[in-house]
Amino acid sequence: MVKINKLTDIDSIATSLGEFIVTQQNAVLSTKDSFSVAVSGGSMVNILAKALLENKTIDWSKWVIFFSDERLVALDDEDSNYGAFNKTLLEPLAHKGTIGPKVVTIDESLLHLTDTANDSKIAEIYADEIPKDGIDLVLLGCGPDGHTCSLFPNHSLLNEDKLNVASLNDSPKPPPRRITLTLPYLKKCGTIAFVATGSSKKEVLKDIFADDSSLPCALVNKLPVHGGVCWFVDESAMD
Numbered sequence: 659m660v661k662i663n664k665l666t667d668i669d670s671i672a673t674s675l676g677e678f679i680v681t682q683q684n685a686v687l688s689t690k691d692s693f694s695v696a697v698s699g700g701s702m703v704n705i706l707a708k709a710l711l712e713n714k715t716i717d718w719s720k721w722v723i724f725f726s727d728e729r730l731v732a733l734d735d736e737d738s739n740y741g742a743f744n745k746t747l748l749e750p751l752a753h754k755g756t757i758g759p760k761v762v763t764i765d766e767s768l769l770h771l772t773d774t775a776n777d778s779k780i781a782e783i784y785a786d787e788i789p790k791d792g793i794d795l796v797l798l799g800c801g802p803d804g805h806t807c808s809l810f811p812n813h814s815l816l817n818e819d820k821l822n823v824a825s826l827n828d829s830p831k832p833p834p835r836r837i838t839l840t841l842p843y844l845k846k847c848g849t850i851a852f853v854a855t856g857s858s859k860k861e862v863l864k865d866i867f868a869d870d871s872s873l874p875c876a877l878v879n880k881l882p883v884h885g886g887v888c889w890f891v892d893e894s895a896m897d
């Protein structure tokens with residue numbers, strides 16, 4: 659059963675999401691020494707900064723951060739999901755002298771080679787870095803077309819049934835070269851939380867929550883992850 663948390667605006671989403679993340683962190687750290695989190699790019703980064711930067715109950719030293727998807731561009735490129743996360747969260751944290759988190763990025767040294775086999779290699783190397791039994795908490799965005807991670811509507815990667823991380827070179831949203839966690843991998847993860855804000859998401863959210871939807875976000879909603887799937891949405895995205 660998918661849970662929807664409907665909040666008035668982005669500030670209330672940040673507060674509620676921050677509390678949710680801390681609850682997940684504490685539950686995981688009561689059973690092991692580290693907390694793995696996958697973050698997404700796009701609009702999520704600023705919300706995460708609001709939710710986490712001033713939050714004194716985050717134990718950054720125990721966090722290991724991965725990316726739900728990454729654009730195959732240099733890490734300091736404005737299109738890089740790591741680049742945006744670094745500028746908005748990691749640099750301010752470092753400035754405050756925070757110890758941690760550990761952050762796992764793509765292998766940038768392979769980026770200059772542009773053939774498809776090489777992009778598969780980048781995905782394969784990233785797959786070796788992520789926990790084989792799933793990431794504890796996966797934070798996902800939702801594009802206005804219903805995509806999540808870099809899993810796009812009607813794309814062949816929706817049928818991927820073996821790889822944990824896959825590459826694509828035909829993303830309909832630029833930039834075209836990307837890697838992404840796959841549906842079989844998301845299924846192994848602990849808890850999945852989507853964040854969707856703004857009126858540009860309103861129409862697609864109706865489609866995603868229709869019973870027969872095959873949009874990527876709807877496919878994730880149907881995954882039997884043991885910690886469940888939940889959504890944080892604001893009033894402009896969902897009535």
Ligand SMILES: O=C1O[C@H](COP(=O)(O)O)[C@@H](O)[C@H](O)[C@H]1O
Nearest residue numbers: 698699700701702799800801807
């Ligand atoms: O391209 C991407 O888009 C999605 C959605 O972004 P948003 O700005 O509409 O929230 C994002 O979740 C993903 O990580 C990113 O690569």
